[in-house]
Amino acid sequence: MTETVELRKKPELKFILNTDEFDIVDASEPKNNGTYSYAEIKKAELNAERTDWFISTLSHIADFLMGSAVGGNFKNKANLKLKLNNRTLKIWLIDADFKKVERITELIKNKKPTHNNVLY
Template structure:
């Protein structure tokens, strides 16, 4: 029996977890779509949205000195990093339901027998 986790509707991002594998459907970035055996998954990490303070401060100082008016706060979007024996997959989570993301991570951790119930970075 499969479990389906819809993380985002538009563009669609969903995880289908079967007995032996996880299938990822990511319409925003088809290169991250695919099927991955639980036995090949080494880690799954949720990287939450962060402010890039170094770039933001540089942008604000540059605006102050030049008067161009384009200084702003820059942020990196949340993403999910899945590392397998063969590759590293980075999945953008812009507009995704983070509660569903956490449930998905917990379910994958149970299937792969990873030590941590929820891995965040």
């Protein structure tokens, strides 16, 4: 059974989930495009957008000391990191439907063979 989940229209970002593998179509980062087996996945990690407090604090201190108006809050953008046997994919989720991404992450984790969870 194949399921296609479109996360973003422009630039296109979608996952095509098959029984034993999935396809990624990522127009903003073409190196992520391809077909991947669930057995290749070591870890699927979803990271929501969050403020980088260390950099933001340094920015505000520098702004105060120099009297400039460049200080501000810096954010780490939302991303989905897929650690595979031979590489790591980092898929940027700018303007993507985060609820759908959460669902895809769970589907991928559930389809991953349990033998990949063994710690050495």
